[in-house]
Amino acid sequence: MCRHTLVFESTSNDSESVVGEECHIVSGAKSGPRSDSSFPRDKIDDVSNLILLCRVHHKQIDDQVETYTPDLLRIIKSNHEKWVEDKLKDAPKIPKVRVVRDKAQIPEKLNVIHTGKEMFGILTGCLASYMDYSDNLSDEELDLVGSFLQNAKDWSELAQDMEPIQKINASRDLDAELSALREMDLFAFAAVEIQKMVGGISGDSEFPVLHLTVSKANDPNVVSGES
Template sequence: MSITDKTRKVLWGRSGNLCAFCKAHLVVDASALDAESVVGDECHIVSGAPSGPRHDPTLAPELIDSLANLLLLCRVHHKLVDDQPETFTADTLRQLKANHEKWVKDRLGQSVQPEPVRVVRTAAEIPTHLVLVTSAKSLLDLASDCHERYDDYPDDLTETDLDCVGAFLHNLTDWVDLGLHEPHERISAQRSLAENMSELDQAGLRVYVAREKQLLRGGAVAPSAFYALHLRIVRHDDPNQISLATQPED
């Protein structure tokens, strides 16, 4: 089964086009050059996948895509509740859904809206140096809870180098987006990324990273931490590299 058009319309209508967690608007207005952007997700409270968050084998398959099992969230809080299923249990999310839909119904037609959600950067938190990473485990430890990434790589990459870099960045994005809820998923991610990093090393390329702590403000909840990963790929002989005394990686 899949979510029906009617179910989607009812879910978005009862949710007021707002994230049930932070009350962020989930449809961004069109710009002068581009159409509107939908930045919300129809999230399953109970996953239909056996290894998915909050999976319940006793829930009938036909109820997985039902209105009662769906919650409207922004991309950030969708990832949060799926990364932390022990904190955000099925009962907790059902109560969150009920509270939000009541909040929307009570305030429908009112002009006052929550403060728009925005990410705030602090100069003191912006990294001044990136550290060499040689293991996929260390890279995943740094990247797994990051919601944003800043990538940089040499301008003079060959077609072969570009394929190698592109495959690595795409693979890292896919694994981080997956959430890595289970140990076997993390192990698979480490093996896959280790192959990418080995190919980069053979191509004469290194990976440097650092984390930046940002602040997510606005909506109806208190400000919360929002992490971004700075990732730069450089050549082995890049003269801008600085040798730093660091602890060995795991």
């Protein structure tokens, strides 16, 4: 009725605030506003019998039931729904959100990672990842590789919010895992690709993506001398 905002957006500290009130056009209570004994009981809480109002107008329609009859409230609701529909038609079409990759940004090769500190620096800030590993690994090798890749993914999600001592400890853990991989003749290779998110209401934005693979030294995909 007043077209005031009835739901306020959440903040960084609190959830959204719903200031609108759900009102019954025909009350389900015997002595309630606009009560009607012939009205189907199973329709009392149906959306067709509900209208969302601010607190002031909720109080007004329930006090002035002779003026705000069920028929009038249905007309008010219908007119408002039509008004919203017309407003949405006038709104500019929001482009579909999609990810765009630039061929120039896709790494042609991945560089070998020598230390945990180097690994942690590369994965910090990455918002997605592509991970791979050599074929024909033993069960023991797969367990080690799987643990390393999972930990790298976990650290990438947490890195930006970590304290300096936590970053040092994470780098130390990654260093130990890299050493364990080298003992099995396995090496980690990594690089970062910048991808772009386009469309939506916030416009285009870039985000880094981690490429990480663990390979045997004799894997055909490993180019000799590149490390």
